[in-house]
Amino acid sequence: MNILLADDELPLLNFLSRGLRSEGYECTSINELHEVLPFIKKNSPQIVILDRLFGSQDSLSILEAVKALPNPPMVLMLTALDEVPERVKGLEMGADDYLCKPFDFDELLARVLALKRRMTAPQQQDQTTLNIGSLALLIQQRIALLNGEELALTKIEFELLLYFVENQDKVLSRERILSRVWQTYSEPNTNIIDVYVSRLRKKIETEPNLTIQTLRGNGYRMNLK
DSSP states (O other), rough: OOEEEEEOOOOHHHHHHHHHHHHHOOEEEEOGGGHHHHHHHHHSSSEEEEEEETTTTEEEHHHHHHHHHSOOOEEEEESSSHHHHHHHHHHHHHOOOEEEOOOOHHHHHHHHHHHHHHHHSOHHHHHOOOEETTTEETTTTEEEETTTEEEEOOOOHHHHHHHHHHHHTOOOOOOIIIIIOOOOOOOOOOOHHHHHHHHHHTTTTTSSSEEEEEEEEEEEEEEEE
8 A cells, every 4th residue: 555645744744654664564754745646647546635735735725636636636635724614625626535733643544444444345237327306316427417417526425425315215314324424333422424415415305396404413325306
């Protein structure tokens, strides 16, 4: 497993490199933001641990280009910006996970393992399209169509919508959603699931019979009236 570490804090880079190498990972460290995208294009690391801020530079400026590559890496974003809107912004731009500074190395290692599982998880072979009402999910292409029109979805939004459609009419607890979509077993101190459910509702509201219900104390359920 090849990991690129990109952070302008050299002591942190050295610490993470030593720790991850001791766990058997192959690591490369970069402390200049302008070097990150060219390195990824040339070397195709499987995971990038990317700091949000390099001095006055915001790494979100390259994130879209990174995720647009033919075989994009999984991106774990490190950030000292722990406000909910900032973290949501990073996820919307394509980050696969985030971790707020300061953090415990064991938690970072757990996040890396979760990303690794997502990369190696078996893909659905038999069913390439899922339908509920006028909503169709093209799984291999990662495209959602509503009444034949493509929905503009982030990676997390698609994963969440896919999980709902796969389990239509079933109640999904917050714990199950976190485990499947965010690959974590502990809920962050945010309302991030509520934020993403709200966004999905707005994007599918042109199909009035398709609803995502909030069942207080139990979770959520997608169904067709």
